[in-house]
Amino acid sequence: MLRTLKTYFGYDSFRPLQEEIINQTLAKKDSLVLMPTGGGKSICFQLPALLLEGTAIVVSPLISLMKDQVEALQSNGIAAGALNSNNTETENANLRRECLMGKIKLLYVSPEKLLSEIDFLLCDIQLSLFAIDEAHCISQWGHDFRPEYTQMSILREKFPEVPIIALTATADKITRTDILHQLRLKDPKVFISSFDRPNLSLTVKRGYQQKEKSKTILDFIVKRPHQCGIIYCMSRSKTENVAKMLQENGIKTAIYHAGRSVMERNKAQNDFINDKVQVVCATIAFGMGIDKSNVRWVIHYNLPKSIENYYQEIGRAGRDGMESDTLLFYSLSDLILLSKFAHDSSQQNINLEKLSRMQQYAEANICRRRILLSYFGETVNKDCGNCDVCKNPPERFDGTIIVQKALSAIVRTNEEIGTTMLVDILKGFNNAEVIEKGYNKLKTFGAGRDIPPRDWYDYLLQILQLGYFEIAYNESNHLKITNSGRDILFGKAKATLVIIKREESIIKSKKKKSIKESKSEKIVYDNLDNTIFEELRVLRKKLADEQNVPAYIVLSDKVLHSLSTLRPISIEEFGNISGIGEYKKERYGKDFVTLINKLVKE
Ligand code: ADP
Ligand code: ZN
Numbered sequence: 001m002l003r004t005l006k007t008y009f010g011y012d013s014f015r016p017l018q019e020e021i022i023n024q025t026l027a028k029k030d031s032l033v034l035m036p037t038g039g040g041k042s043i044c045f046q047l048p049a050l051l052l053e054g055t056a057i058v059v060s061p062l063i064s065l066m067k068d069q070v071e072a073l074q075s076n077g078i079a080a081g082a083l084n085s086n087n088t089e090t091e092n093a094n095l096r097r098e099c100l101m102g103k104i105k106l107l108y109v110s111p112e113k114l115l116s117e118i119d120f121l122l123c124d125i126q127l128s129l130f131a132i133d134e135a136h137c138i139s140q141w142g143h144d145f146r147p148e149y150t151q152m153s154i155l156r157e158k159f160p161e162v163p164i165i166a167l168t169a170t171a172d173k174i175t176r177t178d179i180l181h182q183l184r185l186k187d188p189k190v191f192i193s194s195f196d197r198p199n200l201s202l203t204v205k206r207g208y209q210q211k212e213k214s215k216t217i218l219d220f221i222v223k224r225p226h227q228c229g230i231i232y233c234m235s236r237s238k239t240e241n242v243a244k245m246l247q248e249n250g251i252k253t254a255i256y257h258a259g260r261s262v263m264e265r266n267k268a269q270n271d272f273i274n275d276k277v278q279v280v281c282a283t284i285a286f287g288m289g290i291d292k293s294n295v296r297w298v299i300h301y302n303l304p305k306s307i308e309n310y311y312q313e314i315g316r317a318g319r320d321g322m323e324s325d326t327l328l329f330y331s332l333s334d335l336i337l338l339s340k341f342a343h344d345s346s347q348q349n350i351n352l353e354k355l356s357r358m359q360q361y362a363e364a365n366i367c368r369r370r371i372l373l374s375y376f377g378e379t380v381n382k383d384c385g386n387c388d389v390c391k392n393p394p395e396r397f398d399g400t401i402i403v404q405k406a407l408s409a410i411v412r413t414n415e416e417i418g419t420t421m422l423v424d425i426l427k428g429f430n431n432a433e434v435i436e437k438g439y440n441k442l443k444t445f446g447a448g449r450d451i452p453p454r455d456w457y458d459y460l461l462q463i464l465q466l467g468y469f470e471i472a473y474n475e476s477n478h479l480k481i482t483n484s485g486r487d488i489l490f491g492k493a494k495a496t497l498v499i500i501k502r503e504e505s506i507i508k509s510k511k512k513k514s515i516k517e518s519k520s521e522k523i524v525y526d527n528l529d530n531t532i533f534e535e536l537r538v539l540r541k542k543l544a545d546e547q548n549v550p551a552y553i554v555l556s557d558k559v560l561h562s563l564s565t566l567r568p569i570s571i572e573e574f575g576n577i578s579g580i581g582e583y584k585k586e587r588y589g590k591d592f593v594t595l596i597n598k599l600v601k602e
Contacts, residue, residue, distance in 0.1 A: 004050055005043070008076050010581040015040045017193045022047050025129055025163050030188040032135070032179060033167040036195045037312070038293075038319035041167045042069065045131035049106050050078065054126030055099055058108045060133045061146055064269065064289035066108040068553075072291075073106060075553050077583030082108040083117070099125050111148035118158065127162045130155055132183065135166035139178035149182075156184040170312060195311075195376045199318045202368045202387040204328045204361075207458030207500075213329055214245050217299060220327065221251055221279065226537065228272065229297035231281045232304070232313055234334065239281040242301060246279055256282040273550045275541065284309060292550065293320040294557040299327045303334040305341070306354035307361060307375050320556045330362040332419050332461050336477050343473055363465045365394045365498065392501060399497030400488060402451070403463055407489045409444040410469060410479050413437075418477045423448075423456045458500050466495065532599050533564040539595055543588065554588065555579070569597050 001022060005011050014022075017033075018040055024031045025048040035041050049056035060066045066082040073080035081095045081104050098104050099121060109117065132138075138149040155164060166179055180188055205216065217231070233239045236257040246253040254268035254277040271277045273292050280286060284304075298317045304310040310328070318324030335355075342351035361371050369384035383390045409425050410417065417425070424431060425439050428446025439445060448456060463469060468485035472478050487493040537551075540560060544551040555563075559579040568574040574593050575585035 001047065001051070004047060006581070008050060008078060008581045008583070009043065010577070010579045010584065012578060017191050018044055021165070021191050024189055025165050026051060028161065028163045030164045030185040032176065032185065032188055032190045033165060034176070034191065035167070035169060035193045036197055037169045037315035038197065038321065039169070039193055044167065045129060045165050046073065046106065049128055052128035054128040055102070055104050056106045056128045056131060057114070057122065058106055058131040058133060059111055059114050059152070060108050061111065061137050062289040063110065065291055068291040070108055071549050071553050075549065075584070076581050078106065079104050080106040080108070083113050084110050096121055102126065111146060111152065115148065115151055118154065127159060130162055130164045132164065132166040134168060135179050136168040136170050136175050138182050139175040153182055153184045156186065169315070170308065194378060196369065196373055196378070197315060197318065198384065198386060199321055199323050200314055201323070201325045203326065204330050204368070204388060206330050206362070207454065207461050208329050208331060209454055209457060212454055213301065218249055220299070221246070224296060226278070227296035228275060228278045229295060229299065230286065230316060231279060231299045231301055233281060233283060234302035236283060238301060239283055243281040246281070251279055252277040253279040253281060256280050256286040258283065258285045275551055284313070287313065287316050290316060292552060294552045295319070295324070297325045297327070301329055303328070303330050303338060303362060304358060305338050305351070307358050307372065310358065311372060320552070320558045322558050322561065328362065330461070332457060332464070335359060336471055336473070339471070340473050365389060394498040396496045396498055398494060399459070400495045402459055402497060403468060403488050403495040405444060405447045406460065406463060407468060407481055407485050409442065409447070410481055411489065412442045412444055413439060415480050416478055418479065419457070419460055422460070422479065423453050426456060427453055455500050459497060462497050468495065529564045532567065532596065533560060535595060535599055536560050536563055536592065539591060543591065555584070563592060563596065567596050567600055569593060569600065
């Protein structure tokens with residue numbers, strides 16, 4: 001097993017559970033595998049497919065996913081193909097013939113194709129195993145339900161001897177049971193791996209308004225040249241606005257949402273996969289068909305409506321295991337809007353509960369990863385060190401006066417204002433509505449002049465979280481003081497707020513701390529590494545374009561980084577790098593080694 005892993009995939013060891021899962025299939029037994037995105041599910045069926053006689057049938061719901069996996073297998077010298085409606089009839093006929101001759105080790109099919117081939121092709125070839133990828137599509141409870149998946153119980157009936165392995169990254173308990181039941185798995189073993197993705201950093205920015213978001217995003221991207229990422233937005237128009245802002249700043253950006261034509265969407269997706277654009281601004285419609293392993297960051301422009309959504313979306317970063325960053329903007333206006341959606345939805349209680357868990361995450365002042373993992377039922381007993389709370393633990397101060405100013409303004413307007421008006425009053429802005437309503441005559445008008453509006457929005461979120469006021473969603477989102485709020489207002493209790501730390505001040509205080517303190521496992525690159533990395537990237541792109549495949553199919557970012565630090569100068573050394581199998585060694589060794597030799601001498 002290890003030899004095959006090294007020869008074909010270039011890896012020296014298995015990740016947790018992979019070996020057990022592979023043994024289960026090799027013993028011709030059924031299994032269900034739950035692993036996070038990037039956890040290494042593919043090897044769990046690809047390796048037994050290589051070790052067993054015959055052809056493995058992989059059922060996959062999306063043609064783009066099939067394409068990506070087939071390209072990745074072929075790039076490792078493994079005979080694989082995809083039978084689907086995108087191919088011409090000749091292509092499909094050729095592929096069928098190769099299968100009949102026993103030449104194909106892995107055959108990818110859509111669920112529709114599986115059902116139509118079941119009495120023909122599948123009966124005529126020797127089958128090694130069935131892999132059902134994205135198995136949550138089977139369940140009506142899951143979010144990507146596909147009716148064709150429900151007819152797959154037929155596999156167990158027709159081919160009782162062929163092992164089935166079902167795999168998914170998202171399955172709660174109901175879905176899990178549903179998968180086992182619908183596939184009629186025989187005495188299956190369920191493998192659940194940790195959902196932790198330690199290579200993803202987690203950061204939340206609270207209370208930012210649009211202008212500040214734009215600036216933060218620009219800084220973020222400029223600091224990450226050539227690194228591509230996804231910005232998730234709540235609405236179609238937001239994706240377009242954010243994309244426009246980036247394009248105006250010279251950043252190549254594509255737009256993806258359900259309102260665009262299939263052609264436009266495909267183009268956006270392909271441009272992103274092939275590194276022709278650096279950024280995609282997208283609604284949640286984007287991502288399911290994306291296997292791109294070198295997405296280096298994910299930004300949430302708006303608050304997602306549940307932790308499941310959030311985790312799945314950030315999970316699209318760093319599939320190759322390299323350090324990747326995620327950033328979530330959390331603002332009061334998003335919270336208000338999402339609460340309204342949840343209130344108006346048919347499953348009001350569930351949706352409100354999900355949103356409130358999302359909110360707790362965004363407001364957390366303990367390690368965020370612990371909150372995420374506990375949401376998915378995992379207990380962790382140490383802080384992660386790779387989230388903003390771990391890196392900059394919140395500091396508090398007595399904020400009673402600030403809270404009193406806000407609450408007092410709410411009371412003096414008869415609790416008939418929303419947050420924007422509240423900030424206008426506190427800042428003493430003389431706009432038309434203020435004057436019309438006579439708010440400029442209030443005692444609290446301008447009482448919060450000393451605090452910038454962006455900080456006010458942050459404090460208001462904190463005050464809401466502390467329960468001093470509520471939002472009346474059925475009354476134009478007006479703010480209403482609670483009893484504990486009254487206690488603060490009348491001086492019967494004190495309010496503690498968290499000090500707002502803006503990027504600038506964090507950077508300053510960081511500089512003061514010695515570098516030794518940084519415990520992060522980040523590899524430190526020197527300048528030469530960087531130069532070499534850039535040159536290697538160019539070579540990789542050239543090789544990828546020649547074969548018409550995405551760059552990460554040629555070599556992953558992780559391999560490229562290993563090359564730039566380890567700098568192999570012989571083909572033998574090149575082949576020893578983790579992630580380079582025999583086939584890639586033969587195919588690319590000479591090109592890369594020649595380049596590295598040249599760069600090292602310079
Ligand atoms: P998933 O399908 O679970 O999202 P993949 O199968 O695409 O994840 O694997 C994610 C990444 O991890 C890929 O780049 C893969 O090559 C790599 N990987 C998988 N197994 C191993 C291993 N044993 N050692 C090192 N890297 C691995
Ligand atoms: Zn943490």
